[in-house]
Amino acid sequence: MSAREPLIVQRExxxxxxxxxxxxxxxxxxxxKSLGIPTDICRRASIVTYEAExxxxxxxxxxxxxxxxxxxxxIIVAEDQGPGIADLEKAMQEGYSTAPDFVREMxxxxxxxxxxxxxxxxxxxxDTRVGEGTTLRAYIFxxxxxxx
Amino acid sequence: MFxxxxxxxxxxxxxxxxxxxxxxxxxxxxxxxMSDVLxxxxxxxxxxxxxxxxxxxxxxxxxxxxxxVFVRGKRPAKETVELADKMGxxxxxxxxxMFETCGILYAAGIKSCFCPKRSGQ
Numbered sequence: 001m002s003a004r005e006p007l008i009v010q011r012e013x014x015x016x017x018x019x020x021x022x023x024x025x026x027x028x029x030x031x032x033k034s035l036g037i038p039t040d041i042c043r044r045a046s047i048v049t050y051e052a053e054x055x056x057x058x059x060x061x062x063x064x065x066x067x068x069x070x071x072x073x074x075i076i077v078a079e080d081q082g083p084g085i086a087d088l089e090k091a092m093q094e095g096y097s098t099a100p101d102f103v104r105e106m107x108x109x110x111x112x113x114x115x116x117x118x119x120x121x122x123x124x125x126x127d128t129r130v131g132e133g134t135t136l137r138a139y140i141f142x143x144x145x146x147x148x
Numbered sequence: 149m150f151x152x153x154x155x156x157x158x159x160x161x162x163x164x165x166x167x168x169x170x171x172x173x174x175x176x177x178x179x180x181x182m183s184d185v186l187x188x189x190x191x192x193x194x195x196x197x198x199x200x201x202x203x204x205x206x207x208x209x210x211x212x213x214x215x216x217v218f219v220r221g222k223r224p225a226k227e228t229v230e231l232a233d234k235m236g237x238x239x240x241x242x243x244x245x246m247f248e249t250c251g252i253l254y255a256a257g258i259k260s261c262f263c264p265k266r267s268g269q
């Protein structure tokens with residue numbers, strides 16, 4: 001397969017907008033599907049995007065989500081100027097959460113977001129500074145051939 | 149088993165358009181915790197939940213789930229139904245509890261999802 005220009009899509013995510021939350025993940029999933037990316041890869045990318053989007057909506061004060069499609073990888077980036085993650089090691093543990101009760105009542109905020117993102121991606125980078133914000137980069141490698 | 153048969157077994161009603169009731173259901177996952185659904189449910193399984201907010205529809209769609217059962221007679225908000233209709237996701241609503249719903253479906257041959265072991269255990 002010849003190298004091609006990566007496809008990049010960016011979407012703004014609003015803080016605490018739980019009606020719109022997940023729209024970006026749905027859109028990215030449909031886009032990847034329409035490009036012939038294998039179903040399991042689309043699903044993993046959508047779950048990663050969805051959990052990262054929820055984090056941005058809940059904790060990040062909103063931000064920007066982006067999808068970058070390269071020949072051999074999908075890269076999901078969530079960037080916010082929120083409060084940052086004070087203890088990243090703890091945040092990566094299942095069950096650790098700082099989410100408020102109203103988020104838990106919706107079925108989220110159980111401390112599974114970042115562990116889920118790690119589980120469904122092949123490589124995860126998180127750059128976070130308290131008081132400045134967080135940038136999360138999740139890579140999903142496309143091992144199979146794209147159906148064209 | 150078809151979702152239309154499950155509708156009868158659970159004495160459930162359709163919510164919104166709920167077309168595609170002829171979809172075949174093999175396994176199911178029951179939870180009120182969407183992050184656990186995302187972490188553990190097998191793609192293509194039926195979602196059984198007592199939560200009815202719009203994010204339930206999002207969660208089901210991320211995992212390519214063929215349908216959702218709302219238990220305990222909880223009615224969804226308008227936007228939940230609208231999004232489900234838009235995505236072509238059937239929702240059925242039963243007055244039965246989650247426990248009873250699971251029991252009925254299990255006895256009728258619906259299997260559990262394959263649940264991967266949690267990390268760190």
